[in-house]
Amino acid sequence: MFKDKTILVTGGTGSIGSEIVRQLLNHNPKVIRIFSRDESKHFEFQQELSEYKNVRFLVGDIRDKERINYATKDVDIIFHAAALKHVPSSEYNPFEAVKTNVIGVQNVIEAAINNNVEKVVAISTDKVVNPTNTMGATKLLSERLISAAEHYKGNAKTVFSCVRFGNVMGSRGSVIPLFKRQIEEGRDVTLTDKRMTRFMMSIPQASKLVLKAAELSSGGEIYVLKMPVLYITELAETLLEDFNNKRKSKSSSSIVETGIRPGEKIYEELMTIEESERAYDNDKMYAIFSHLSDNTQHSIPKGFKKAERNAYSSKDEKPLTKQEIFKLLENSGLLFN
Template sequence: MYTNKKVLITGGTGTIGQHLLKAILSYSPSVVRIYSRDEHKQYEMQQEFKEHRNIRYLIGDIRDEVRLLRAMEDIDYVFHLAAMKHVPACEYNPFEAVKTNVLGTQNVIQAAIAAKVKKVLFTSTDKAISPTNTYGATKLTSERLISAAEYQKGPKQTVFSSVRFGNVMCSRGSVIPLFKKQILEDHCITVTDMMMKRYMMTPNQAISLMLKANELAKGGEVFVLKMPVINLSDLAEVMIEKVSEKHRITESVEIKEIGLRPGEKMYEELMSDDEVIGSFETPDMYIIPSHFTDHEYNEAVRTLAKPSIGTDASISKEVLGEWLLSEKLI
C-alpha cells in the first residue's frame, strides 16, 4: 500500500509519529514528510534516521492551512497525529486546544481535498466518548469533522477516516516515564486514584492496528481499536517492581494518592451505547460507520454483538511487566 508512495505525517516528531515512521519506511515509500513545529525534535529525528534519504522534515503548524497545502503537494496518504494532548493544558487553554485540535483538523481536511490525497487517517482518543474535558470534546468534534468530510468533498476521491484508541505506553503525556523518574529520584510515586482504570496498548500494537484500519477504510468510519484495561494500581506496583530490579533499588517506594485532576474520569469508554448500534466488528477492532455513507464490508467484518462491549478484561501484572520489558519502557 505504501511502496513507492508519498506519505505525510502531521505531528510526526511525537512518539506515535516516530513509531509510525519506522513502520512506513519498511514498505520503501517514495518519500515520507514529517510535519511539525518542533525543530529540535526534527533535528534529533534527522540524526536517528540519517541513513534514510527518503524523509523530508517540514516545519509547520496545522493551524496554517497555506503551509499544510504546500506540504501535501503530490501526497498519497496523510496520517494526522498533530494535536494538543495534555488534559490540564487543554483545560487551562481551552481555545488554544480548539484552534489546534478542531480548526487544525479542518485545515488538514481542506488541504487534503485540494491536494487530491488518496486517504487521510485521523488519530482520536477514548476521551472523546462522553467527554468531561476540553481535550475529549475537541477530539470528538474532530472525529465529526472527519466523518462529515466524506459528503462535503464533492467529486474528490479522498477517503477520510478516524482511529480511536486509549493510552499508548510512553507516548507524550504517558504516566510511565513520570513513574520511572519518581521511583529513581524520589522513591515515591504519585497516583491520582488507585481505583482508576485505563485502556492501554504498546506503541507497536497501536501502529499495527492504525495501518490495518487505514487499509480497511472506505470513508467516514471511526475505527475503535480493541485494547485491554489496565488498573492504575497494577501499573504502579509493576513499575515499582521492575524499575527497582533493574536499577537495584533496595529502599521501599511509597505510593501516594493525590486525587483526580480537572477534567479527569475514573474510567474511559471505547464506544457509547448509541455507537454500538449498527457498528461492525473484526478480531482487532470495532468499526463505527458514518451516518452519511453506506459502505459494504467483506465477510471478515461482522455486525457487532452488543454484549462484547464493556467486557474488556484487565491484563495481568505478569503480562503488563512483559510489555514494559519488551518495549524497553523501563
C-alpha cells in the same frame, strides 16, 4: 498500499507519528514528509533517520492553513497525528486546543480535498467518548469533521477515516516515564485515584493497527483498536517491584493518591452503545460506520462481522493481572534496565 506513495505525517516527530514513519519506511514509499512545529524533535529524528534518502522534514503548524496546504502538494496519503493531547493543559488553555484539534483538522481536510489526496487517516482518542474535558470535546469535534468531510467532498477522490485508541505506553507525557523517574529518584509515585482503569497498548502495536486501518478504510469509518485494560495502581506497583528486584538499594517510593485532576475520568470508554449498533468487528478492532450514512453494506471490511450491542469501556473489561502487566512492559522495553 504504501509502496511508491508520497505520504505526509502531521505530528510526525511525536510518539505515534514517528513510529508510523518508522513502520512506513518498511513499505518502500516514494517520500515521507514529516510535518511538525518542533525543530528540536526534527533534529533528533533526522539523526535517527540519516540513512534514509526518502524522508523530508517540514517545519510547520496545522493551524497555518497556507502552510499545510503547501505541504500537501502531490501527496497520496495523510496520517494526521498532530494534536494537543494533554487533558490538564487543554482544560486551562481551551481555545488553544480548539485552534489545533478543531481548526487545524479542518485545515488538513481542506488541504487534502484541494490537492486530491487519496486517503486521510486521523488519529483519535478514547477521550472523545462521552467527553468530560476540553481535550475530549475538541477531539470529538475533529472526528465529526473527518466523518462529515466524506459527505461534502464533492467530486474529490479523498477517503477520510479515523482511528481511535486509548493510552500508548511510553509515549511522551504518559504515566510510565513519570512513574519510572519518581521511583529512580526515590520520590512518591503519584496517581490520581487507585480505582482508575485505562486501555493501554505499546507504540508499535498502535501504529501497526493504524496502518491496517488505513488499508481497510473506504470512507467515513472510525476504527477502534481493541486494547488491554489495566489498573493504573497495579502498573505503578509492577514498576516499583521491578526496580526493587533489580537494584541493590531499594526505592523509598510509596504510591500516593493525589486526587482526580480537572476533566479526568475514573475509567475510559472507546465506544458507546449507540456506536456499537453501527459497528462491525474482528479480533483486532471495531469499524464504526458514520451516522450520516444510510447504507454501509458495501463498506464492510473483509473478515469483519456485526458487533454485539455493547459499550466498550475499561470499566467492563477484565483487567490484566500483574504478571500480564509485567510481560507487556517487558515486551515493550519499558522495564528498568
